[in-house]
Amino acid sequence: MRTFQTLADKYDTPLYLYDFDYMRDQYNKLKEAFRAKKSLICYAVKANSNLSVIKHFGDLGAGCDCVSIGEINRALRAGVKNYKIIFSGVGKRDEEIFEALQKDILLINLESEAELQRVELQAQKLQKQARISIRVNPNIDPKTHPYISTGLHENKFGVDLDTAKRMYIKAKNSEFLDPVGIHFHIGSQLTQLEPIKEASEVVTDLVRSLKVIDINIKFFDIGGGLGIQYDDETLIEPYDYAQAIFSTLHGLDVTIMCEPGRYLTANGGYFLTKVLYEKINGDKRFVIVDGAMNDLIRPSLYNAYHKIELVNQKEEQDESLCDVVGPVCESGDFFAKNIKLPHTQHDDLIVIKSAGAYCSTMSSNYNTRGRVAEVAFDSNGDRLIRRRETFEDMIALEKDYLKD
Ligand code: LLP
Numbered sequence: 001m002r003t004f005q006t007l008a009d010k011y012d013t014p015l016y017l018y019d020f021d022y023m024r025d026q027y028n029k030l031k032e033a034f035r036a037k038k039s040l041i042c043y044a045v046k047a048n049s050n051l052s053v054i055k056h057f058g059d060l061g062a063g064c065d066c067v068s069i070g071e072i073n074r075a076l077r078a079g080v081k082n083y084k085i086i087f088s089g090v091g092k093r094d095e096e097i098f099e100a101l102q103k104d105i106l107l108i109n110l111e112s113e114a115e116l117q118r119v120e121l122q123a124q125k126l127q128k129q130a131r132i133s134i135r136v137n138p139n140i141d142p143k144t145h146p147y148i149s150t151g152l153h154e155n156k157f158g159v160d161l162d163t164a165k166r167m168y169i170k171a172k173n174s175e176f177l178d179p180v181g182i183h184f185h186i187g188s189q190l191t192q193l194e195p196i197k198e199a200s201e202v203v204t205d206l207v208r209s210l211k212v213i214d215i216n217i218k219f220f221d222i223g224g225g226l227g228i229q230y231d232d233e234t235l236i237e238p239y240d241y242a243q244a245i246f247s248t249l250h251g252l253d254v255t256i257m258c259e260p261g262r263y264l265t266a267n268g269g270y271f272l273t274k275v276l277y278e279k280i281n282g283d284k285r286f287v288i289v290d291g292a293m294n295d296l297i298r299p300s301l302y303n304a305y306h307k308i309e310l311v312n313q314k315e316e317q318d319e320s321l322c323d324v325v326g327p328v329c330e331s332g333d334f335f336a337k338n339i340k341l342p343h344t345q346h347d348d349l350i351v352i353k354s355a356g357a358y359c360s361t362m363s364s365n366y367n368t369r370g371r372v373a374e375v376a377f378d379s380n381g382d383r384l385i386r387r388r389e390t391f392e393d394m395i396a397l398e399k400d401y402l403k404d
Contacts, residue, residue: 004311023265023356027062042084043064044065058079066087069100084106085106086181102126106131107219109135110135113166161206182220185223191227191235200222218254221257230304261358287324289326290326294365295372297363300334308335310350318343370393
C-alpha cells in the first residue's frame with residue numbers, strides 16, 4: 001500500500017501530492033447536484049494549474065475559468081475545448097483579449113465599461129463578434145475572510161447593477177459584441193448559503209429586466225467560492241447550493257455555469273515536508289522543516305489554518321506546543337503556531353493537509369528555493385506530474401545576460 005512515507009521516499013520532499021480519485025468525486029458530486037438543468041462546471045484554474053490537474057477535470061467534461069492568457073493556454077494545452085473556456089479578471093491586456101478572441105473561447109467576462117471598449121476594439125480588429133458576459137457586483141457581504149471577499153462595492157470586482165445594464169445595452173448595439181452571459185462571484189471559502197442565494201436573486205432580477213429589452217442571457221454564471229473544511233467549518237452541500245440557485249431562476253431558461261476551484265482540489269492535496277531539526281529559544285519550541293512559505297504561503301499570507309500531522313506518530317508519544325517553521329529568512333515563515341506535536345527527529349515526515357488549492361500555484365522561488373515536485377495518485381498508482389525545479393531552471397532566464 002502506498003503511504004505518505006513511501007511516496008516521500010520515492011519522490012523526496014518537500015512534495016505536493018494530489019489524490020485524483022478525490023478530485024473526480026468532488027467534480028461528480030457537484031455536476032450531479034446541477035443535473036436538473038443545463039450546466040457547465042468551469043474549473044477555476046488559479047486554484048491548481050498543473051496541466052495534469054486541468055486535464056483530469058477536462059476529461060470529466062469540465063470547462064475552465066481562466067484569468068490570464070497564460071491560464072487559457074494551459075487549459076487548451078491540457079485538451080480543454082475552446083468553447084468551454086471563459087476569461088475573467090479585473091484587468092486584461094489588449095494582447096490577451098486579442099488572443100482569447102482569436103482562440104474563439106466561449107466568453108470574455110467584462111468587469112468595467114472601459115474594458116467593454118477595449119474588447120470591442122479588439123473584436124473589430126479581428127472583424128468578429130466577441131461573446132461577452134458582465135460581472136455584476138451585487139454588493140452582498142459573503143461573510144468570509146476580507147482578502148477573499150469580492151462581492152461588495154468596496155471590492156475592485158465587477159460593476160454595479162445600473163452600470164451593468166448600461167453596458168448590456170451598449171453591447172447589444174455594437175456590431176462587435178454579443179452579450180450572452182452574466183456573472184457574479186461574491187467571494188471564496190463561502191460557508192453560508194444565504195449570501196449566494198441573495199446575490200443570485202439580485203442578478204436574476206437583472207436578467208429578467210434585460211429580457212424585456214430583448215437582451216437574452218443564455219449563460220448564468222454563479223462564480224466559484226464553495227468552502228471546504230480546513231478545520232471544523234460548516235459546509236454548503238452541493239445539492240442545497242444547486243437548489244438555492246434553481247429557486248431564484250423562476251422559470252428562466254439559462255445554462256448555469258459555476259467556477260469552483262478550492263472545492264474541487266483543496267482537500268485532495270497534501271504537502272509533505274521533512275523535519276530538519278528542532279530548537280528551543282527561551283521557552284519557545286520550533287520544529288524546523290524543509291518546506292517553507294515560498295512553497296505554501298497561505299498561513300503566512302492569510303494566517304490560514306492547515307491541519308498538520310506527524311506521519312508515523314505513535315499513540316503513546318507525549319506532545320508539547322511548538323511552531324512549525326521553514327528555513328526562509330522571514331519571521332512570517334511558518335506553517336502553524338502553537339500546535340501540539342511530539343518530539344521529532346531529523347527526517348521525520350510531516351503532512352500539511354488541504355494543500356490542493358492555492359498552494360503550489362502561489363509558490364515562488366524566494367530565497368532561490370526551487371519549486372517542489374508534484375505527484376498525482378489514484379487507486380491505480382502514482383506518477384510525477386511536475387518535476388522538481390533545478391538550480392539551472394531557476395537561472396535559465398538570467399544567465400545569458402550575465403556580464404563579465
Ligand atoms: N471565480 C472567480 C471570479 C474568482 O475570483 C475565484 C477565486 C474563483 C472563481 C474560484 O474560487 P474558489 O471556488 O476557489 O473559492 N488565494 C486565496 C483564494 C483567492 C480566490 C480568488 N478568486 C486563498 O488561498 O484562499
